Amino acid sequence: MARFIIVTVFSVLGLLVLVVPWPGVFLSAGEREIRVLARDFAYAPGVLRVSRGDRVTLVLEAEDVTHGLYVDGYDVDLVAVPGRASRATFVADRPGKFRLRCSKVCGTLHPFMLGELIVTPNSPFWRAIGMMVLAAVGTVAFLRAGRRDAGDEAPS
Amino acid sequence: MSRPVPPRPVGAKRRWELTRWPAVRNLLRQRALNWVTTTAALLGFLLAIAAGILGTGAGSANFGIVFVWIVWWGLLMGALLPLGGRLWCFICPIPAPGEWLQRKSLVGPPSSGGPAGLLSIDGAHESQSPGGLSRGGRWPKSLRGIWLQNVGFLGVALFSAVILTRPSVTGWVLLGFLAGGVGLAMLFERRSFCRYVCPVGGFIGLYSLVAPVELRVRDPLVCRDHGTKDCYLGNEAGYGCPWLEQPWTMDRNAACGLCGECLRTCTQDNITVNLRLPGSDLLVAHGWKLDEAYKAFIMLACAAIYPVVFLGPWGWLKAWANLDTLQGFGLYALGFLALNLLALPIVHLGTAALTRWAGGLEGVPVRRLFVALAYALVPLGLAAWMAFTVSLVFANASYAWPVLSDPFGWGWNLLGTRDVAWRPWLTGWVPPIQAALLIAGLVASIAAADAILRKIHGKAVAIQGVLVQAFVLATETAFLLWLYLGASA
Numbered sequence: 001m002a003r004f005i006i007v008t009v010f011s012v013l014g015l016l017v018l019v020v021p022w023p024g025v026f027l028s029a030g031e032r033e034i035r036v037l038a039r040d041f042a043y044a045p046g047v048l049r050v051s052r053g054d055r056v057t058l059v060l061e062a063e064d065v066t067h068g069l070y071v072d073g074y075d076v077d078l079v080a081v082p083g084r085a086s087r088a089t090f091v092a093d094r095p096g097k098f099r100l101r102c103s104k105v106c107g108t109l110h111p112f113m114l115g116e117l118i119v120t121p122n123s124p125f126w127r128a129i130g131m132m133v134l135a136a137v138g139t140v141a142f143l144r145a146g147r148r149d150a151g152d153e154a155p156s
Numbered sequence: 157m158s159r160p161v162p163p164r165p166v167g168a169k170r171r172w173e174l175t176r177w178p179a180v181r182n183l184l185r186q187r188a189l190n191w192v193t194t195t196a197a198l199l200g201f202l203l204a205i206a207a208g209i210l211g212t213g214a215g216s217a218n219f220g221i222v223f224v225w226i227v228w229w230g231l232l233m234g235a236l237l238p239l240g241g242r243l244w245c246f247i248c249p250i251p252a253p254g255e256w257l258q259r260k261s262l263v264g265p266p267s268s269g270g271p272a273g274l275l276s277i278d279g280a281h282e283s284q285s286p287g288g289l290s291r292g293g294r295w296p297k298s299l300r301g302i303w304l305q306n307v308g309f310l311g312v313a314l315f316s317a318v319i320l321t322r323p324s325v326t327g328w329v330l331l332g333f334l335a336g337g338v339g340l341a342m343l344f345e346r347r348s349f350c351r352y353v354c355p356v357g358g359f360i361g362l363y364s365l366v367a368p369v370e371l372r373v374r375d376p377l378v379c380r381d382h383g384t385k386d387c388y389l390g391n392e393a394g395y396g397c398p399w400l401e402q403p404w405t406m407d408r409n410a411a412c413g414l415c416g417e418c419l420r421t422c423t424q425d426n427i428t429v430n431l432r433l434p435g436s437d438l439l440v441a442h443g444w445k446l447d448e449a450y451k452a453f454i455m456l457a458c459a460a461i462y463p464v465v466f467l468g469p470w471g472w473l474k475a476w477a478n479l480d481t482l483q484g485f486g487l488y489a490l491g492f493l494a495l496n497l498l499a500l501p502i503v504h505l506g507t508a509a510l511t512r513w514a515g516g517l518e519g520v521p522v523r524r525l526f527v528a529l530a531y532a533l534v535p536l537g538l539a540a541w542m543a544f545t546v547s548l549v550f551a552n553a554s555y556a557w558p559v560l561s562d563p564f565g566w567g568w569n570l571l572g573t574r575d576v577a578w579r580p581w582l583t584g585w586v587p588p589i590q591a592a593l594l595i596a597g598l599v600a601s602i603a604a605a606d607a608i609l610r611k612i613h614g615k616a617v618a619i620q621g622v623l624v625q626a627f628v629l630a631t632e633t634a635f636l637l638w639l640y641l642g643a644s645a
Binding site (some may be wrong): 040041042043046047049070072073074094096097098099101103105108109110111112113114115116118122124125128129131132133135136137139140143144147 | 213214215216217317320321322465466467468469470471472474475478547551552578580583584586587588591594595598599602603606616619622623626627629630633634637638640641642643644645
């Protein structure tokens with residue numbers, strides 16, 4: 001019975017962590033233009049930060065060879081050849097961390113040429129942390145409740 | 157040396173025997189099954205070697221890179237290992253040529269009974285190779301365990317930025333594996349290479365402890381009363397266990413390659429393949445060994461290092477790992493080895509000592525806790541590797557279509573898929589999948605830690621001891637979540 005209650009309580013709490021609206025979120029709806037340099041299997045800057053709701057324009061410049069920039073989750077794809085920049089605009093309407101990855105084969109380390117787009121507030125990360133804490137505490141509670149049910153008490 | 161027959165394992169009732177179905181039992185007893193699967197895999201393996209060495213230097217257009225490090229790795233970490241344990245070892249082509257030479261046979265059972273290798277359980281007879289081409293020597297005692305596999309894996313992992321991105325290096329490494337498998341099969345009995353050397357087999361063995369599949373004897377008492385031990389020595393129906401396991405003593409998956417020889421040779425119909433609750437092997441106390449504990453540390457440390465190096469935004473770190481400069485690589489190697497061999501084990505040692513103090517386990521040596529509690533890292537480590545693999549596979553799997561048509565990158569279009577463009581698959585879903593995997597791994601690891609402590613103590617330890625374990629495991633999980641979902645800067 002105790003275990004059933006624990007599972008129910010922690011499941012409800014977990015659901016709340018997942019669905020409760022993130023506090024203090026206001027769509028900024030600002031305009032952001034970010035210039036990204038691609039060279040030697042890396043982007044500079046490697047981490048782009050925007051606010052949720054921003055209208056983001058990415059300008060990709062390749063410095064050594066042709067590079068691409070694909071944004072996970074947004075399906076934005078840019079290709080730039082050296083000397084000719086490429087740009088794309090999108091609305092950052094989903095919060096979280098999204099990988100930037102090169103979409104044009106550019107050399108040996110091409111598959112690992114990655115960067116990050118962080119759309120703040122990064123609620124998916126904090127929700128995951130919340131779920132993790134609940135899972136850890138819930139697991140310990142569940143296991144201990146089982147001990148008590150079975151009469152297998154821990155030493156004091 | 158035969159060990160005493162163990163008592164029927166605790167929780168044996170929580171098993172669902174797959175081999176009770178005649179169709180399954182008959183299928184697994186087919187000798188040709190092994191040959192068909194390993195031969196098919198060997199053809200792919202040889203193609204990967206040839207493409208790697210002879211084909212294009214562009215990894216994403218080379219069968220060797222794409223099918224080994226994306227397709228095979230994705231299948232291994234996404235399905236075969238978590239669901240089937242050592243199922244890959246059943247398919248693996250690396251030991252096949254050596255084994256065929258040992259047996260001088262591709263499929264058939266030994267004509268006069270007996271294995272290609274050891275002829276006696278008690279060691280009274282020297283290892284021999286009846287009719288085979290192997291010297292059939294015993295693997296040196298000093299090299300038993302999985303220390304060599306730990307070293308081999310660390311070596312591959314340390315150079316993985318080079319191996320994973322250069323087709324020719326991948327080709328030569330695979331060829332080296334094949335040569336090692338054949339060479340050692342010519343010198344040593346049975347699958348000594350798989351059991352003691354293969355860097356992949358080492359971690360598959362560790363993670364197979366949590367797999368929901370097992371091969372076991374149905375009733376150990378039947379084996380106790382049955383003297384001929386056909387499962388180990390072989391008979392006219394099949395060979396003695398290639399993995400040097402004695403099935404009647406086997407109570408964990410670590411060294412069972414699921415080859416099915418014992419299913420064929422057992423005259424008592426006493427071998428079963430079961431579904432079971434995942435993770436029960438973690439609690440087999442006589443299996444707790446320092447080499448496996450270190451394997452758990454190495455795997456978890458590498459699962460944390462890989463996303464930093466390969467998925468992170470730091471180009472300079474990739475350049476270091478990529479051997480761009482010797483000095484950079486030296487620093488990378490130093491950090492890599494220190495994290496694997498010192499930092500994580502030291503943290504874990506401190507955690508074990510704290511658990512001992514907080515949990516009221518003063519009578520238990522810290523070393524025993526250090527080794528035993530390393531097994532609690534196994535579920536989290538596997539989950540961390542699965543999370544990394546999701547990143548790798550979802551983003552790069554579409555490279556498989558072109559290389560199917562043009563494995564060497566020479567412009568062929570065999571299947572008409574050469575021009576399929578690279579397209580990441582569902583990468584927007586990757587972070588939540590990774591979070592779910594890591595949290596599931598954490599839950600399983602806390603449950604494992606609690607069960608291991610209870611096993612050691614004989615009853616539930618004080619809650620403070622479990623909380624120490626839960627806290628450290630949660631901290632490690634939080635770090636992994638940060639790598640996949642948090643901002644790197």
